[in-house]
Amino acid sequence: MPASQSLDSFDRAILAILQKDNTTPQRVIGEAVNLSAPAVQRRIKRMEETGIIRANVVLVDPAKVGHPITLFVEVEVESERAELIDAAKRSFVAVPEVQQCYYVTGDADFILVVTVATMADYEALTRRLFFENNNVKRFRTFVAMDRVKVGLEVPLG
Amino acid sequence: MPASQSLDSFDRAILAILQKDNTTPQRVIGEAVNLSAPAVQRRIKRMEETGIIRANVVLVDPAKVGHPITLFVEVEVESERAELIDAAKRSFVAVPEVQQCYYVTGDADFILVVTVATMADYEALTRRLFFENNNVKRFRTFVAMDRVKVGLEVPLG
DNA sequence: ATCTGATTGCAAGTTTGTTTCGTCTGGATG
DNA sequence: CATCCAGACGAAACAAACTTGCAATCAGAT
Structure with a gap:
C-alpha cells in the first residue's frame, strides 16, 4: 500500500x-x-x-541548437570554508552553460558539465568563473568527443 | 521561416x-x-x-528511489584502438547504473556518471567494469557530496 | 504583378486527462 | 469474532487538451 x-x-x-x-x-x-x-x-x-x-x-539535442561542445571541468579550490564553498556553488549554478555541478570528494572539489557553442565561449567562461575567482586554485578541462550515453535515468530494480 | x-x-x-x-x-x-x-x-x-x-x-530524484550515491569516474584505457574503444563504450552503455558516459580528450579517456544504492554496489560494479576489463589501465572515483545542479537543459540565447 | 510554398488561425473532431462515486480490501479496535 | 475505518480500486461521466482540415495570409522568386 x-x-x-x-x-x-x-x-x-x-x-x-x-x-x-x-x-x-x-x-x-x-x-x-x-x-x-x-x-x-x-x-x-x-x-x-x-x-x-x-x-x-x-x-534537447545540444548540437542541433547551437551547442555542439560539451566539457567536463574539475575545479579545485583554495579554501573549503563553508561560506566560500557556498559562494562557489552559487556562481556555478547561476550560469546557464553549466548544465550540472557536483560538489565532490577526491582530488577535485567540484565537477562541472558545461555546454557551449564555441571554444571561445568556453574561454570567456573560464575567465569569468575561474580566473576572476580567487578561491579557484586550479581547474582541469576534458573535452567530450563522443556523448556516448547521456541521460538522468535512474535504474529501478 | x-x-x-x-x-x-x-x-x-x-x-x-x-x-x-x-x-x-x-x-x-x-x-x-x-x-x-x-x-x-x-x-x-x-x-x-x-x-x-x-x-x-x-x-526522478535518485535518493528517493534508493540510489542516494552519485559518483564520477575517470577511466583511462591501455589501448585506444578503435575496436577496443567501441567495446568499452558498449560495456558502459549496457549498465543501467551508468547514467552518463562521455569519451573525452585529456588525462582520461572516459568520464562516467554512476548512480548506485550503496558503496558495496559500486565496488561490485568496478569489479565488473574495470578490473575484469584488461583494457582499463586506471580509474579514479569522485564521490558526489552535493548534487548542486543537475539537469540537461541547454541554454537558448 | 503573380505565382509558389510554407505557415497561420479557426473550428470541428478525437483523444487524453480528471473527477465522481460506489465498492472492496486489509488492519486495528472493541 | 464482528466492526470500523482508511486507503485504493474501477467504471462512467466530465472537462481539458491535442489533432486535423481548410481557407486566408505572408514572403520570396519568377
Whole structure:
C-alpha cells in the first residue's frame, strides 16, 4: 500500500515508463502495469507531490541548437570554508552553460558539465568563473568527443 | 521561416518552456509566445521529427528511489584502438547504473556518471567494469557530496 | 504583378486527462 | 469474532487538451 511507503512495484513500473517517455497515455501505462487509468493518474500525482518525480521535461539535442561542445571541468579550490564553498556553488549554478555541478570528494572539489557553442565561449567562461575567482586554485578541462550515453535515468530494480 | 532553417525565435521560446515543463498546455505556450495552440503543436512535432527534441521524460530524484550515491569516474584505457574503444563504450552503455558516459580528450579517456544504492554496489560494479576489463589501465572515483545542479537543459540565447 | 510554398488561425473532431462515486480490501479496535 | 475505518480500486461521466482540415495570409522568386 503506497500510502506510507513511498514506492511499490506499481510505482516503479510506472516510473520506468515515464523515464523513457512521459507522453505515454495513462491508459496505455495502465494496460502495461495492470491498473486502471485513474489509478495510474493518482500514483503519478502522488509521486509528483512527494518529489519522487522532480520534473517533466523535454531533452534537447545540444548540437542541433547551437551547442555542439560539451566539457567536463574539475575545479579545485583554495579554501573549503563553508561560506566560500557556498559562494562557489552559487556562481556555478547561476550560469546557464553549466548544465550540472557536483560538489565532490577526491582530488577535485567540484565537477562541472558545461555546454557551449564555441571554444571561445568556453574561454570567456573560464575567465569569468575561474580566473576572476580567487578561491579557484586550479581547474582541469576534458573535452567530450563522443556523448556516448547521456541521460538522468535512474535504474529501478 | 522554420522550413529549411531548423530554429527560429518562436521555436527557441517554445523549447525554453518545454525544457522546464513539458506538461505546459499548448494553449498556454501559445499565449506566452504569441502563437495559436495548433501552431505551437506543429512546431513541437517538427522539432521531434528533426531530432531537436530527443525525448520527453520525467526526472526522478535518485535518493528517493534508493540510489542516494552519485559518483564520477575517470577511466583511462591501455589501448585506444578503435575496436577496443567501441567495446568499452558498449560495456558502459549496457549498465543501467551508468547514467552518463562521455569519451573525452585529456588525462582520461572516459568520464562516467554512476548512480548506485550503496558503496558495496559500486565496488561490485568496478569489479565488473574495470578490473575484469584488461583494457582499463586506471580509474579514479569522485564521490558526489552535493548534487548542486543537475539537469540537461541547454541554454537558448 | 503573380505565382509558389510554407505557415497561420479557426473550428470541428478525437483523444487524453480528471473527477465522481460506489465498492472492496486489509488492519486495528472493541 | 464482528466492526470500523482508511486507503485504493474501477467504471462512467466530465472537462481539458491535442489533432486535423481548410481557407486566408505572408514572403520570396519568377
